[in-house]
Amino acid sequence: MSVxxxxxxxxxxxAAGIKENGNPDLALVVNTGPRRAAAGVxxxxxxxxxxxxxxxxxxxxxxxxxxxxNSGGANACTGPKGFQDTHATAEKAAEVLxxxxxxxxxxxxxxxxxxxxxDKLLPGVERAAAALSEHGGEKAAIAIKTTDTVxxxxxxxxxxxxxxGMAKGAGMLAPGLATMLVVLTTDADVDSATLDKAxxxxxxxxxxxxxxxxxxxxNDTVLLLASGASGTAPEYDEFAxxxxxxxxxxxxxxxxxAEGASKDIKIEVVGAASEDDAVEVGRSIARNNLxxxxxxxxxxxxxxxxxAIGTTSAAFEPxxxxxxxxxxxxxRNGSVGExxxxxxxxxxxxxxxxxxxxxxxxxxxxxxxxxxxxxxxNSAYSS
Amino acid sequence: MSVxxxxxxxxxxxAAGIKENGNPDLALVVNTGPRRAAAGVxxxxxxxxxxxxxxxxxxxxxxxxxxxxNSGGANACTGPKGFQDTHATAEKAAEVLxxxxxxxxxxxxxxxxxxxxxDKLLPGVERAAAALSEHGGEKAAIAIKTTDTVxxxxxxxxxxxxxxGMAKGAGMLAPGLATMLVVLTTDADVDSATLDKAxxxxxxxxxxxxxxxxxxxxNDTVLLLASGASGTAPEYDEFAxxxxxxxxxxxxxxxxxAEGASKDIKIEVVGAASEDDAVEVGRSIARNNLxxxxxxxxxxxxxxxxxAIGTTSAAFEPxxxxxxxxxxxxxRNGSVGExxxxxxxxxxxxxxxxxxxxxxxxxxxxxxxxxxxxxxxNSAYSS
Numbered sequence: 138m139s140v141x142x143x144x145x146x147x148x149x150x151x152a153a154g155i156k157e158n159g160n161p162d163l164a165l166v167v168n169t170g171p172r173r174a175a176a177g178v179x180x181x182x183x184x185x186x187x188x189x190x191x192x193x194x195x196x197x198x199x200x201x202x203x204x205x206x207n208s209g210g211a212n213a214c215t216g217p218k219g220f221q222d223t224h225a226t227a228e229k230a231a232e233v234l235x236x237x238x239x240x241x242x243x244x245x246x247x248x249x250x251x252x253x254x255x256d257k258l259l260p261g262v263e264r265a266a267a268a269l270s271e272h273g274g275e276k277a278a279i280a281i282k283t284t285d286t287v288x289x290x291x292x293x294x295x296x297x298x299x300x301x302g303m304a305k306g307a308g309m310l311a312p313g314l315a316t317m318l319v320v321l322t323t324d325a326d327v328d329s330a331t332l333d334k335a336x337x338x339x340x341x342x343x344x345x346x347x348x349x350x351x352x353x354x355x356n357d358t359v360l361l362l363a364s365g366a367s368g369t370a371p372e373y374d375e376f377a378x379x380x381x382x383x384x385x386x387x388x389x390x391x392x393x394x395a396e397g398a399s400k401d402i403k404i405e406v407v408g409a410a411s412e413d414d415a416v417e418v419g420r421s422i423a424r425n426n427l428x429x430x431x432x433x434x435x436x437x438x439x440x441x442x443x444x445a446i447g448t449t450s451a452a453f454e455p456x457x458x459x460x461x462x463x464x465x466x467x468x469r470n471g472s473v474g475e476x477x478x479x480x481x482x483x484x485x486x487x488x489x490x491x492x493x494x495x496x497x498x499x500x501x502x503x504x505x506x507x508x509x510x511x512x513x514x515n516s517a518y519s520s
Numbered sequence: 521m522s523v524x525x526x527x528x529x530x531x532x533x534x535a536a537g538i539k540e541n542g543n544p545d546l547a548l549v550v551n552t553g554p555r556r557a558a559a560g561v562x563x564x565x566x567x568x569x570x571x572x573x574x575x576x577x578x579x580x581x582x583x584x585x586x587x588x589x590n591s592g593g594a595n596a597c598t599g600p601k602g603f604q605d606t607h608a609t610a611e612k613a614a615e616v617l618x619x620x621x622x623x624x625x626x627x628x629x630x631x632x633x634x635x636x637x638x639d640k641l642l643p644g645v646e647r648a649a650a651a652l653s654e655h656g657g658e659k660a661a662i663a664i665k666t667t668d669t670v671x672x673x674x675x676x677x678x679x680x681x682x683x684x685g686m687a688k689g690a691g692m693l694a695p696g697l698a699t700m701l702v703v704l705t706t707d708a709d710v711d712s713a714t715l716d717k718a719x720x721x722x723x724x725x726x727x728x729x730x731x732x733x734x735x736x737x738x739n740d741t742v743l744l745l746a747s748g749a750s751g752t753a754p755e756y757d758e759f760a761x762x763x764x765x766x767x768x769x770x771x772x773x774x775x776x777x778a779e780g781a782s783k784d785i786k787i788e789v790v791g792a793a794s795e796d797d798a799v800e801v802g803r804s805i806a807r808n809n810l811x812x813x814x815x816x817x818x819x820x821x822x823x824x825x826x827x828a829i830g831t832t833s834a835a836f837e838p839x840x841x842x843x844x845x846x847x848x849x850x851x852r853n854g855s856v857g858e859x860x861x862x863x864x865x866x867x868x869x870x871x872x873x874x875x876x877x878x879x880x881x882x883x884x885x886x887x888x889x890x891x892x893x894x895x896x897x898n899s900a901y902s903s
Binding site: 185213215219252425427430431438445446468471507511 | 565566567568594596597598599601602631632633634635733734735736737738807808809810813814816817819821822823824826827828829830831832836838839841850851853854855856890891892894895896897898899
């Protein structure tokens with residue numbers, strides 16, 4: 138499954154020794170053709186890791202033969218040496234695969250500000266190439282994990298073609314893409330412009346609306362590669378929907394595996410004057426630490442939802458705001474609504490509806506609760 | 521000391537029964553003149569509590585005879601009834617003090633979305649009026665506490681006049697004023713326009729740069745009352761500096777008592793192209809949950825500082841950023857600097873310097889670490 142669900146792809150995942158604990162840390166995904174169309178979406182953080190700078194440049198051609206991904210080090214804030222290391226990684230993959238370095242994307246994840254152990258990474262690329270297989274998708278998905286507790290894959294079947302993918306991400310999940318590395322593959326016969334259009338449309342309403350902790354990464358990378366191996370050129374709408382569905386599925390898996398989380402919170406903003414307003418309000422609620430603590434405590438503290446809405450520039454009148462938590466309209470017209478005791482908060486999924494009463498646009502943003510486990514995981518992360 | 525350090529003021533703090541645990545919860549501050557000049561600064565949250573709406577209106581006259589403050593309930597998101605309750609509180613204080621209701625400001629703090637128990641609050645106003653004293657400042661400061669572990673007061677002496685004040689605030693501390701109620705008093709002979717100018721200048725660089733958890737309250741209120749009782753009209757600069765110093769002192773006390781915090785983090789942004797850039801960068805760093813967790817773990821994880829800077833619109837080049845933590849320049853030119861092992865993180869105060877290398881403007885923002893205790897306090901707050 139994963140990145141090898143679609144025909145025309147091989148993949149591998151190995152332990153190159155980048156991680157000191159010996160876990161798998163290097164993945165290779167190869168497009169065996171016949172076509173090599175590709176598109177990518179990257180972090181909007183202005184501090185970008187070396188592999189992001191490299192891969193953005195490589196993708197200008199609209200073609201990729203392979204992607205090298207490593208966990209165990211982000212290669213971010215590593216200066217000119219870091220960029221040289223990314224370049225050398227692409228060169229090594231190109232050499233062993235018999236392609237050009239300009240056809241190889243690189244993605245890295247892990248601690249910022251540490252150089253990668255190239256004496257382990259480069260031999261690892263050779264070993265990964267030797268391990269490439271049409272069934273290697275799962276191993277590749279496992280090799281890109283950092284604090285993920287499970288590996289994440291998803292597949293959708295079209296009419297004679299397939300879209301599959303893998304993702305990693307557990308912390309630093311925020312709009313402008315979570316700290317995620319995602320590789321999607323398809324055997325549909327699609328050109329790079331179409332891939333780009335479908336991928337941007339998909340990420341805008343999926344990964345871009347997953348906001349676990351409000352922190353935007355330096356390394357976010359989402360790639361979509363097409364081999365054309367199915368020989369089928371799909372209708373755009375059907376193809377775009379399949380890409381969206383795979384992104385949505387992977388995004389949900391990211392939220393469910395977010396660091397330390399005990400609740401998955403779906404924030405549905407309705408009645409907005411514009412979609413931008415709805416997204417702004419959704420993100421503001423998703424980033425409110427006090428609300429996230431309250432949800433952790435199974436406390437339907439709707440006042441914190443209103444406080445968060447009040448910090449936005451969205452169109453609304455305070456005395457027309459309504460808020461439902463798990464189906465109970467605890468706030469009506471900006472004031473006390475139904476009895477908060479009626480709200481059942483025992484389950485993992487929490488559904489907040491914020492009605493701005495200002496129009497008919499909507500947006501849904503996903504986040505998690507804030508827990509002592511999150512604090513613990515992230516206070517001990519680099520040490 | 522507190523609000524009764526300056527001549528011309530009486531105060532009281534009592535237990536009116538608003539808090540179920542019987543702790544003090546009602547404070548009254550009265551300006552006995554000869555003048556009654558006043559100024560105020562309020563939350564910029566668009567969802568404003570009833571007492572904020574009331575007090576903003578009252579202050580249009582530039583005069584205040586008294587302030588009623590209660591803890592135990594924010595009277596926010598309480599609809600028309602909440603506003604009527606604030607009005608009734610001012611009316612009651614006006615009646616017992618022999619002034620007009622339009623000369624009485626009201627401030628409330630506590631849980632949002634709950635009506636105040638007026639059957640306890642109104643008799644409480646009468647009892648507080650009966651308890652007014654020139655030595656009542658400490659008791660008033662105690663009565664406005666919510667989750668504060670200590671009450672907060674500060675005093676500065678001018679040339680023949682005094683500025684004193686009290687503050688409460690422990691959570692929901694963010695720019696646009698923290699969840700704070702602050703009353704400052706002075707016996708200087710100053711008009712309301714001068715008070716307004718000095719207060720706005722002071723809060724802009726003190727309370728507005730205290731950002732404990734990024735959450736902006738519905739109730740923030742900072743009032744400055746002048747009695748003129750010293751008979752001395754100070755130089756503006758000396759007066760403004762005394763007001764700033766009292767605000768700075770109280771702001772520091774708020775940070776040191778922030779919910780669950782174990783570290784006080786001073787974020788000094790230097791080399792900015794503009795003060796706005798410096799403040800934007802400082803706030804972005806202050807709100808980065810991952811950094812706040814890392815600091816809690818005594819981990820000088822400077823990559824998270826760069827990630828936070830990268831999300832701003834400030835002028836900078838990624839490869840010219842420098843970051844020092846507790847005096848060690850762990851990041852130079854956007855990359856690895858001095859050895860992070862040299863950073864001593866054992867003490868409560870942590871000092872981060874972010875140098876944007878883009879100009880000569882600076883700003884300092886204060887925040888706290890993110891701890892399991894913060895999660896615990898705020899997951900159990902309203903239940």
